[in-house]
Amino acid sequence: MVIETERLILRPFSESDATDVLEYLKEPEVNCFVCMKLNSIEEAISEMKKRKSETEYYFAIVLKDSGKVIGEIDAYPEHAEPHDQDGDSPLDTFSPCWMLNKDYQGKGYAYEAAYAFFNYLFHEKGARRIYAYTEDYNLSSQHLCEKLGMRREGLFMEFVSFVNNADGTPRYENTFQYAVLKKEWHC
Numbered sequence: 272m273v274i275e276t277e278r279l280i281l282r283p284f285s286e287s288d289a290t291d292v293l294e295y296l297k298e299p300e301v302n303c304f305v306c307m308k309l310n311s312i313e314e315a316i317s318e319m320k321k322r323k324s325e326t327e328y329y330f331a332i333v334l335k336d337s338g339k340v341i342g343e344i345d346a347y348p349e350h351a352e353p354h355d356q357d358g359d360s361p362l363d364t365f366s367p368c369w370m371l372n373k374d375y376q377g378k379g380y381a382y383e384a385a386y387a388f389f390n391y392l393f394h395e396k397g398a399r400r401i402y403a404y405t406e407d408y409n410l411s412s413q414h415l416c417e418k419l420g421m422r423r424e425g426l427f428m429e430f431v432s433f434v435n436n437a438d439g440t441p442r443y444e445n446t447f448q449y450a451v452l453k454k455e456w457h458c
Contacts, residue, residue, distance in 0.1 A: 272326055276387045279380060281330040281344065284322035288331055289315035291340035295372035301409055304370055306433070328396075332371065332384045341380060342371035344388050351399065363399035365392050369415075381415050389419060393453045402450035404430075413447060420457050421449035 274281040284292075293315040299308055309315045322329060329345040348362035367388060371381050392398040403421065405412040416423075425448050432441035 272330075272391075274330065274387050274391055275335075276383045278335055279383055279387070280333045280335055281384060281387060282333060283326040283329070284319050284331045284340075284343075286316060286319045286323065288340045289319045291372075292319065292331075292343075295342065295370065299370070300373055301370075301406060301412075330388070332380065334375075334380075341375040342369065342384070344369040344384055346388070346392060346401070348396065348398075361397075361399070363397055365396070365398050365401050367392075367401060367403055369412075376411065381411075382418055385415060385419055389451070389456065393456050398453060400450060400452050402448060404446050404448055407445040407447060413449075416447075416449035419451065420455065421451045424448045424450050 272283070289312060293309050293312055296304070296307055296309040296315070309318060325345075328347050330343065331340045332342040332344060333340050344367060346365040346367035349364045349366065350360045351363050352360035367385065369381060369385055369388075389398075389401055392401060401421075402424070403412075403416055405416060407426065413423075427446045427448065429443035430446040432443045434442050436442045
């Protein structure tokens with residue numbers, strides 16, 4: 272699957288993307304991406320080999336004019352009823368994750384990619400609800416959620432820990448949740 276916008280192409284990853292991906296994953300800016308950190312081109316190549324089979328829900332964000340990978344966006348379907356033991360409830364809820372190379376932030380690329388991806392999820396993948404988590408210090412991600420028409424649903428205090436403090440104890444982060452329903456989507 273390939274999604275095109277005015278300036279971007281959202282497409283599956285390929286092994287040749289390793290150098291570009293290493294550029295933004297060698298020092299993830301937000302703690303929730305620390306687990307994705309890559310330390311070498313060899314690690315990046317190995318990661319691209321894993322990602323290249325993901326063609327439906329995990330996309331490289333690529334500049335049309337240069338072919339450079341500047342980020343990524345993904346979301347996988349979740350059951351509408353989290354306590355559904357039999358898996359009978361619809362897979363109509365998605366929680367996207369986006370990341371952009373810091374050198375390409377502030378240019379509208381994240382909005383352009385996320386807007387196209389949300390359209391894809393709502394109109395091609397049967398999404399009923401899309402929700403996103405963002406740390407309370409990640410103001411650019413909060414702004415993106417709001418620009419996409421998502422409503423802030425709540426603040427979870429000390430919700431999750433991705434890194435440890437200097438003394439080895441978990442550093443818990445305050446996390447906002449945003450969401451938009453298909454019937455609210457402004458496409």
